Amino acid sequence: MAESPFKFCTNCGQDNWISKSDREFVCEACGFRHFITPIPAAVALILDAQDRVLVIRRAHEPGFGLLGLPGGVIEPEETGEMAAAREVQEEVGINLPASAFTYYLALNNRYPFQGYSWPTLDLCYMARVADFNHIVLQASEVSEFMVCPLDEVPLHEFAFDTNAEAIRHWRASRSAV
Numbered sequence: 001m002a003e004s005p006f007k008f009c010t011n012c013g014q015d016n017w018i019s020k021s022d023r024e025f026v027c028e029a030c031g032f033r034h035f036i037t038p039i040p041a042a043v044a045l046i047l048d049a050q051d052r053v054l055v056i057r058r059a060h061e062p063g064f065g066l067l068g069l070p071g072g073v074i075e076p077e078e079t080g081e082m083a084a085a086r087e088v089q090e091e092v093g094i095n096l097p098a099s100a101f102t103y104y105l106a107l108n109n110r111y112p113f114q115g116y117s118w119p120t121l122d123l124c125y126m127a128r129v130a131d132f133n134h135i136v137l138q139a140s141e142v143s144e145f146m147v148c149p150l151d152e153v154p155l156h157e158f159a160f161d162t163n164a165e166a167i168r169h170w171r172a173s174r175s176a177v
Ligand SMILES: [Zn+2]
Pocket: 009, 010, 011, 012, 013, 014, 027, 028, 029, 030, 031, 032
């Protein structure tokens, strides 16, 4: 049986969850139903005029020391584009308006956090910049950045396959032209 990420019922405090599936748990004591639904996250695929990609090295778990794209969980009242713009500003100091980001594709991911592997829906957004000359890293989030030609991105070093998959999709669409 699937295990709830919550030890106790968030309504009555009892610890008798009945799992109906891997995404639905019912409290035996009070009937409170708890659903696990995907958490929307924004991922930013930022390219310069030469189709080089901004890749970051993660400075925290999960995936500490591995590579990825800037991004994070979408906050209340934000659109995906707003979240992409905010995360990019926070992580690498590039100031782009939300309108600079264009929706590209959505991919399912799992994000290990506090002992549970949470389902996320990674919404990938694309933005173009003239260059990457003014990057300011947020040290708590990112330990270094690299600017990689599309065909040379070390995808095997990525923390999350959704990030790598977005780049593979873009590569395939480019080579199909
Ligand atoms: Zn309960």
